[in-house]
Amino acid sequence: MANPTPPPLRGEFCVETVPQSCGLVIFGASGDLVHRKLLPSLFSLCEKGLLQRTFYVLGYARTEMSDDDFRATVRADLTQRFPAADPAHVDSFVACCHYHVGGYDQPADFAALARRLQQLDAQYSLSGRHLFYLAVPPTLFGAIANLLRQAGLTAETGDTWARLLVEKPFGRDLASAMALDRELRQALAESQIYRIDHYLAKETVQNILVLRFGNAVFEPLWNRRFIDHVQITVAESLGVEERGGYFDHAGLLRDMVQNHLLQLLAMVAMEPPVSFEADRVRDERVRLLRAVRPLPPAEVVRGQYTAGTIAGHPVRAYREEDKIAPDSRRETFVAARLWVDNWRWQGVPFYLRVGKRLPRRVSEIGIVFRPVPHSIFAPLSQEDLHPNVLRLNVQPDEGVALTIQAKHPGPRLCLSRLTMDFTYQEVFGQEPPEAYERLLLDCMLGDQTLFVRHDDMEIAWSLFTPIVEAWEAEGEPEEYAAGTWGPAGADKLIEEDGREWLPL
Ligand code: BG6
Numbered sequence: 001m002a003n004p005t006p007p008p009l010r011g012e013f014c015v016e017t018v019p020q021s022c023g024l025v026i027f028g029a030s031g032d033l034v035h036r037k038l039l040p041s042l043f044s045l046c047e048k049g050l051l052q053r054t055f056y057v058l059g060y061a062r063t064e065m066s067d068d069d070f071r072a073t074v075r076a077d078l079t080q081r082f083p084a085a086d087p088a089h090v091d092s093f094v095a096c097c098h099y100h101v102g103g104y105d106q107p108a109d110f111a112a113l114a115r116r117l118q119q120l121d122a123q124y125s126l127s128g129r130h131l132f133y134l135a136v137p138p139t140l141f142g143a144i145a146n147l148l149r150q151a152g153l154t155a156e157t158g159d160t161w162a163r164l165l166v167e168k169p170f171g172r173d174l175a176s177a178m179a180l181d182r183e184l185r186q187a188l189a190e191s192q193i194y195r196i197d198h199y200l201a202k203e204t205v206q207n208i209l210v211l212r213f214g215n216a217v218f219e220p221l222w223n224r225r226f227i228d229h230v231q232i233t234v235a236e237s238l239g240v241e242e243r244g245g246y247f248d249h250a251g252l253l254r255d256m257v258q259n260h261l262l263q264l265l266a267m268v269a270m271e272p273p274v275s276f277e278a279d280r281v282r283d284e285r286v287r288l289l290r291a292v293r294p295l296p297p298a299e300v301v302r303g304q305y306t307a308g309t310i311a312g313h314p315v316r317a318y319r320e321e322d323k324i325a326p327d328s329r330r331e332t333f334v335a336a337r338l339w340v341d342n343w344r345w346q347g348v349p350f351y352l353r354v355g356k357r358l359p360r361r362v363s364e365i366g367i368v369f370r371p372v373p374h375s376i377f378a379p380l381s382q383e384d385l386h387p388n389v390l391r392l393n394v395q396p397d398e399g400v401a402l403t404i405q406a407k408h409p410g411p412r413l414c415l416s417r418l419t420m421d422f423t424y425q426e427v428f429g430q431e432p433p434e435a436y437e438r439l440l441l442d443c444m445l446g447d448q449t450l451f452v453r454h455d456d457m458e459i460a461w462s463l464f465t466p467i468v469e470a471w472e473a474e475g476e477p478e479e480y481a482a483g484t485w486g487p488a489g490a491d492k493l494i495e496e497d498g499r500e501w502l503p504l
Pocket of ligand 1: 236
């Protein structure tokens with residue numbers, strides 16, 4: 001493919017590596033995520049010149065389809081997503097896409113897959129470097145890994161490699177996640193398993209580490225002496241859309257808190273790693289998660305949306321959505337107060353809130369600093385001086401904002417709050433790339449920094465399994481109307497500490 005070289009970032013230091021060529025096998029190739037995220041991300045990497053010219057995609061699924069049928073679906077995805085793309089680039093990408101019909105439980109199907117990969121490797125002059133992406137239900141993960149091993153597709157020798165990318169949900173609780181993990185690790189080494197949490201690959205989430213450890217001004221303040229509390233909000237205006245069947249089985253705690261929210265917390269609160277190597281960064285994330293105090297179910301608020309209005313449009317109640325049980329007790333909102341028991345964070349609450357059908361899509365981390373110790377601006381008291389807040393906007397207006405106190409111009413002493421901020425769009429002139437671009441690229445490069453390690457996953461499940469179990473056993477979520485910021489219990493949780501949610 002012709003790959004235009006991206007313009008260099010303005011005089012900044014850039015570490016960029018183009019991975020070795022490889023074949024990408026996508027199990028569950030007809031799935032929504034594959035067409036919405038995965039293939040467009042791969043195309044975008046090609047357009048940026050971040051992939052070798054020789055690579056291929058092999059879609060694998062039970063659905064009968066020819067190479068040409070599959071290519072037609074890929075072309076439709078790309079032309080819809082990149083209307084301005086050069087048609088020649090689309091053509092050459094589509095030509096690299098192939099399709100293979102097969103099931104997920106028969107050794108014969110995997111032997112046939114191995115033969116097909118041999119043919120494709122020969123056609124593309126590649127030698128046994130394969131990335132297997134599991135976009136299938138987790139109940140199939142173990143069987144697929146095992147059949148890949150039996151077919152000789154997981155062996156690594158010299159210059160060849162085999163890597164397995166797995167989507168969440170990774171288990172339903174600690175026991176099932178550990179059982180699944182054992183199955184995967186019987187077939188592959190930990191260094192071959194890439195567990196996805198796409199929040200870790202969001203540009204702004206990675207930027208947390210650069211902000212903290214690439215600048216000297218923040219880190220000295222980044223502790224209990226200067227920070228009063230931290231708020232992490234992930235709000236979505238969407239409901240469960242077409243994923244009712246999955247969601248009503250999982251609920252939001254499993255879907256987003258145990259993984260995305262906890263990883264955001266780890267990035268904000270972890271200690272500096274000794275280097276930016278994958279395992280050094282992951283060691284620190286794990287060390288931080290080990291310090292999170294187990295939280296009693298009673299301290300976690302769960303909510304479920306009823307009918308309401310979002311952006312002027314009426315929306316249905318959760319229980320009236322497609323494929324949702326009419327008496328479902330699943331939570332679509334969670335708020336929690338977490339404590340991190342270590343020297344840096346002792347006594348600093350971390351408030352998390354996440355919900356579906358909230359007024360708008362916004363994900364933000366707010367670091368609220370302690371107030372000044374004394375006001376010299378009488379009659380203004382200490383309480384009149386608003387504490388500084390550093391807001392890390394994860395999406396949609398990716399950027400950073402710091403609120404400070406400033407004197408209003410004029411003879412009188414008038415203080416007002418102002419914001420120093422930047423957005424990625426303004427500074428870099430481009431939207432941050434899709435998280436899946438980074439995940440695919442890193443997996444091809446063999447860099448596991450942004451993937452969840454087995455101990456990371458284990459701790460996350462041990463923290464939240466008691467809560468999912470308690471919620472399965474009894475109780476009901478609190479109601480909140482769609483288009484509001486969640487149930488009353490979420491406000492009570494923070495207000496009982498004398499604080500309030502930051503306005504979004
Ligand atoms: C997914 C959850 O992992 O993350 C979805 O399964 C959620 O329920 C999605 O909507 C949110 O991701 P993003 O990148 O749109 O914030």
